[in-house]
Amino acid sequence: MYENIKNDLSPKEKIDILFKLFKGENISELIDKLDNSAVVGMQYFLWETAAEFGIICRGKEFSRKEITRKMTPTSKYQQQQGCSERTYSCKGTYCIHTNPDCARKKIKEHVNIIAQAIHQYISIEQQNESF
Ligand SMILES: [Zn+2]
Numbered sequence: 001m002y003e004n005i006k007n008d009l010s011p012k013e014k015i016d017i018l019f020k021l022f023k024g025e026n027i028s029e030l031i032d033k034l035d036n037s038a039v040v041g042m043q044y045f046l047w048e049t050a051a052e053f054g055i056i057c058r059g060k061e062f063s064r065k066e067i068t069r070k071m072t073p074t075s076k077y078q079q080q081q082g083c084s085e086r087t088y089s090c091k092g093t094y095c096i097h098t099n100p101d102c103a104r105k106k107i108k109e110h111v112n113i114i115a116q117a118i119h120q121y122i123s124i125e126q127q128n129e130s131f
Contacts, residue, residue, distance in 0.1 A: 007041040014045055021049075022122070027115055028108040036096045043107055046114045053121035067117045071110055081105065 009017075020027050031039055054062035078090050083102045085095055095103035
């Protein structure tokens, strides 16, 4: 389970995601086309991007919590899905291999929430500066 799983997206995949993101397109649909490790890679990449924009926008005030608090808590999500993984296991990174349907659905929700946050940071910055 923990052997070297390559989670990195290719530069092209990253650019595709950013392009869609800037155009305001729904990027969670991309998940259906990606294999399991790429789905995890996409999640990592979006977190990195959100943190970068969040820090530009909010500086030291930025906290991942402002994004995670909008997400369904894992225990509640598991109940809704009838997922029988232990709570700490029901994460995209792990669950995607044991219970892909549950994990993909969850990651879609997370991706949408992270994308909304990135949009918010971009629009705040666009108001502050003239590009
Ligand atoms: Zn699960």
